[in-house]
Amino acid sequence: MxxxxxxxxxxxxxxxxxxxxxxxxxxxxxxxxxxxxxxxxxxxxxxxxxxxxxxxxxxxxxxxxxxxxxxxxxxxxxxxSQPMAVILKENNEIISFHDFRNELTLTKQVKLGTVLAYSLKFKPKSDISFRDWVLKYFDDEFLFKLADSFCGWALSLTAKDVPAREMLEIIDNMYLYKGSGVxxxxxxxxxxxxxxxxxxxxxxxxxxxxxxxxxxxxxxxxxxxxxxxxxxxxxxxxxxxxxxxxxxxxxxxxxxxxxxxxxxxxxxxxxxxxxxxxx
Structure with missing residues (x-):
């Protein structure tokens, strides 16, 4: 052949x-x-x-x-990679990627965990963007900026240009396979x-x-x-x-x-x- x-x-x-x-x-x-x-x-x-x-x-x-x-x-x-990834905050403080939840109130932490767990299992079927998906559940400037940064790092696009279901697939794979390597x-x-x-x-x-x-x-x-x-x-x-x-x-x-x-x-x-x- x-x-x-x-x-x-x-x-x-x-x-x-x-x-x-x-x-x-x-x-x-x-x-x-x-x-x-x-x-x-x-x-x-x-x-x-x-x-x-x-x-x-x-x-x-x-x-x-x-x-x-x-x-x-x-x-x-x-x-x-160890650690998997880090986040540079606006005050130049560096935190581990997994610690970003600590930047949210306890109520938002619980809500984020619930929304993610549901959305990873039942991913959106529409073409809703990742930014609009975040906006649907949260009104938090830190999460908006994190979404843009994450999409930029992963796909060289902003959150408004990436379908939520595609970004959720990437997040799902992060939990499954962990971070990147060199x-x-x-x-x-x-x-x-x-x-x-x-x-x-x-x-x-x-x-x-x-x-x-x-x-x-x-x-x-x-x-x-x-x-x-x-x-x-x-x-x-x-x-x-x-x-x-x-x-x-x-x-x-x-x-x-x-x-x-x-x-x-x-x-x-x-x-x-x-x-x-x-x-």
């Missing part, structure tokens, strides 16, 4: 490693001159800057991403390990190879077009996002196109700090 993957970011490389381990013939096409997408390293004055993501594994060594890396045999060491060697150590698995299993990864289109037959993806040449495949996987993928074929699903055209991209400013010794 032949699989073609568009994009050599973290998702594309994970898919490639999984498929090559299962015996698939895999080819990955990446338009950039390096692999890893937003999850790799760029050398800068002796330091390694990430290309987009933080040098971080969501939920550390216990989480889904770490489990997938173990399943494919990626040689990555993850150091779990991979030794940064993001690049993860994507480099995945590329080694793919190549060792006979897969091929091509950089500076831009996919021009997806070949469609009877409404099924049957390959990709690269440099004017059609490369057939039993499976086509795209790791370049909904919008980018929709540009590669004639999508006739108007409802889907309308939905992805209204998606708001995440934005953020990342400040990289360097150290002359391990932190």
């Amino acid at each position: 032949k699989a073609v993957i568009i994009g050599a970011g973290l998702g594309g490389l994970l898919a490639g490693a999984k498929l090559t381990k299962a015996g698939y013939d895999v080819e990955i096409f990446e338009r950039l001159p390096f692999i890893g997408g937003r999850f790799t390293n760029l050398p800068y004055k002796g330091f390694k800057l990430s290309t987009g993501a933080l040098h971080m594994i969501p939920h550390g060594s216990r989480g889904p991403l770490a489990q997938m890396l173990k399943e494919v045999g990626a040689d990555v060491t993850i150091i779990d 991979p030794i060697g940064g993001c690049g150590a993860v994507t480099d390990a995945l590329s080694q698995i793919i190549r060792s299993n006979g897969g091929r990864i091509y950089s500076q190879s831009c996919v021009e289109g997806i070949s469609i037959e009877n409404e099924l993806a049957k390959g990709v077009i690269v440099n004017g040449k059609t490369i057939g495949a039993d499976i086509v996987i795209s790791d370049i996002g909904h919008f980018g993928t929709s540009k590669l074929y004639e999508c006739k699903d108007k409802e889907y196109l309308d939905k992805i055209s209204n998606v708001k991209p995440s934005k953020g400013i990342k400040i990289c700090l360097s150290s002359d010794e391990p932190l």
Whole structure:
């Protein structure tokens, strides 16, 4: 079976490693001159800057991403964060993330626990934003600011731009898997390990190879077009996002196109700090 993957970011490389381990013939096409997408390293004055993501594994060594890396045999060491996270208050006091409840009155602490327990079990079915969900139950400036900070840290979005059900899923996973972790060697150590698995299993990864289109037959993806040449495949996987993928074929699903055209991209400013010794 032949699989073609568009994009050599973290998702594309994970898919490639999984498929090559299962015996698939895999080819990955990446338009950039390096692999890893937003999850790799760029050398800068002796330091390694990430290309987009933080040098971080969501939920550390216990989480889904770490489990997938173990399943494919990626040689990555993850150091779990201790403490899980901290909050910098406006008076510059630093508190543990789990201690934020102490900033609320006892009545609000009890109410928050009850609301969270109910909402984690019965998540909202509507598109109510996380900010409006908080506002629905609380009138507390500290909680509003915490919601914005948490969404910014997790998704590079504000609370008004994130559906409450999505944020509650993240909170649920925090209780289940705990906090994040840092991979030794940064993001690049993860994507480099995945590329080694793919190549060792006979897969091929091509950089500076831009996919021009997806070949469609009877409404099924049957390959990709690269440099004017059609490369057939039993499976086509795209790791370049909904919008980018929709540009590669004639999508006739108007409802889907309308939905992805209204998606708001995440934005953020990342400040990289360097150290002359391990932190």
